[in-house]
Amino acid sequence: MKAVNILIAPDSFKGSLTSLQAANAIERGILKAASCVGVKVDVDKVPMADGGEGTVEAIICAAGGRMVRTKALDPLGRETDSFFGLLPDGTAVIEMAAASGLNLLKPEERNPMKTTTYGTGQLIKAALDYGSRKLIIGIGGSATNDGGTGMAQALGVRFLDAEGKEIGFGGGELSRIAKIDVSGLDPRVKEAEIVVACDVKNVLCGPQGASAVYGPQKGATPEMVKILDENLRHLAWIIKRDLGKDVLEVPGSGAAGGLGAALIAFLDARMKPGIEIIMEITKFEKKLKEADMVITGEGSTDSQTLYGKVPLGIGRMACKWRKPLVCISGSLKRGYEALYAEGITAFFSITSGPMTLEEAMKRGEELLEKTSENVFRLYFYSR
Known part of the structure; x- marks a missing residue:
């Protein structure tokens, strides 16, 4: 069976996780889901940033x-x-x-x-x-x-x-x-x-x-x-x-x-734009073309994401190559829906129930891993 090629490219979850920590948490969740359903995966991690911390x-x-x-x-x-x-x-x-x-x-x-x-x-x-x-x-x-x-x-x-x-x-x-x-x-x-x-x-x-x-x-x-x-x-x-x-x-x-x-x-x-610089350096488009599924994320996804943030840049490239793109974020706030038109297939928040911002940030790594596992259990079963 051919392995599923998954490209992980999150921004940092500011105040909680660096983009590398976020990518590692997502990878762990994907590998757990793949193990449970017996799917072979090839994971490529490209931590992203837009010019700020990280x-x-x-x-x-x-x-x-x-x-x-x-x-x-x-x-x-x-x-x-x-x-x-x-x-x-x-x-x-x-x-x-x-x-x-x-x-x-x-x-x-x-x-x-x-x-x-x-x-x-x-x-x-x-x-x-x-x-x-x-x-x-x-x-x-x-x-x-x-x-x-x-x-x-x-x-x-x-x-x-x-x-x-x-x-x-x-x-x-x-x-x-x-x-x-x-x-x-x-x-x-x-x-x-x-x-x-x-x-x-x-x-x-x-x-x-x-x-x-x-x-x-x-x-x-x-x-x-x-x-x-x-x-x-x-x-x-x-x-x-x-x-x-x-x-x-x-x-x-x-x-x-x-x-x-x-x-x-x-x-x-x-x-x-910072996202364009990093995409060039990392040869991101080539990696995306070879992927079956792309996953990104950030601390908070809302209307501000439309102003050059990482998920927007990845969404537009995913749209260009017709690749499914999932965005898993710390929170989803007003205006995020506009990003559907920019190439993002689906959105998920890592908060699993009522909790304070402080708790969500403290548990960011754990919650991101669990959400990624759940998303990819569904994805793998549907293939």
């Missing part, structure tokens, strides 16, 4: 390479342990969340008026020190709203006030900028190809901008949101005047509190 692990797991440990400043300027990935061809993979992520702060520490992307700039510098001249930078999960000024400062850019003094850290400082001096920018940046893994299309300012949409989850009050939005607009005006680059309305410029804008303005980076 991007480095997912890419290294699929493409090889190693993790490079280093130090960087966290969002509040404290030294912390950090890392980036180094692929066999010398490409560096950086996730800004490893230095400037919301996960590095306690809830009471969140304050986008003060948080900085300086640590992300340090990771870029460390990658350049290792000789990397192609960098993939994932910018999901940020704790910042500083327009990427911290990142640029770490690479030698100076943001000067009216008295010629450098501004401090955080989105609250941007209104002080009178001049941008790029003469000290690390010259190696010009030699590098920089690709930004970004799953959002938000512009820098306005109702759909960085501050209004993402500021509150980073600790911004309504009053702060207004100040931060005005400050980012001021930064964009100075960038246009001093650098000749208009970043205000560029899709993705508002990602990571405006880090997207800074990467474009100072590093000449180009934006690309």
Whole structure:
């Protein structure tokens, strides 16, 4: 009997499981189901990510390479342990969340008026020190709203006030900028190809901008949101005047509190959906074409998944090759039904009964394995 070829490609279940842990749990469930019904299976695991936490692990797991440990400043300027990935061809993979992520702060520490992307700039510098001249930078999960000024400062850019003094850290400082001096920018940046893994299309300012949409989850009050939005607009005006680059309305410029804008303005980076980058690196389409069944998942599937999240990208490719695709998620919320039209065959939630979010996250691995086993018992019996 020919073995059933199953491709497992989940995103992380944020706060509960990495994408690799999720893939392993799904695999265990599939193998249990196959054992019970006497079916032979070939499982191929490709942990996925979209630019946020887990991007480095997912890419290294699929493409090889190693993790490079280093130090960087966290969002509040404290030294912390950090890392980036180094692929066999010398490409560096950086996730800004490893230095400037919301996960590095306690809830009471969140304050986008003060948080900085300086640590992300340090990771870029460390990658350049290792000789990397192609960098993939994932910018999901940020704790910042500083327009990427911290990142640029770490690479030698100076943001000067009216008295010629450098501004401090955080989105609250941007209104002080009178001049941008790029003469000290690390010259190696010009030699590098920089690709930004970004799953959002938000512009820098306005109702759909960085501050209004993402500021509150980073600790911004309504009053702060207004100040931060005005400050980012001021930064964009100075960038246009001093650098000749208009970043205000560029899709993705508002990602990571405006880090997207800074990467474009100072590093000449180009934006690309994170899921597409990982699919290319992992040769995902080839793997999918050979699969009989594909399975994905994420922490919460809802209307936001339509904005470039992992299940959407996999769904569209599964639709292209007419492959059945099951999405198993921590929860299914309003709007997930729209993804049926994007190639996802069926959806399942791992919660088996009434339980708190805390309990579901704590038991995520167990629940994902059990749900996968149940799904594939049905699938195998129906073949």
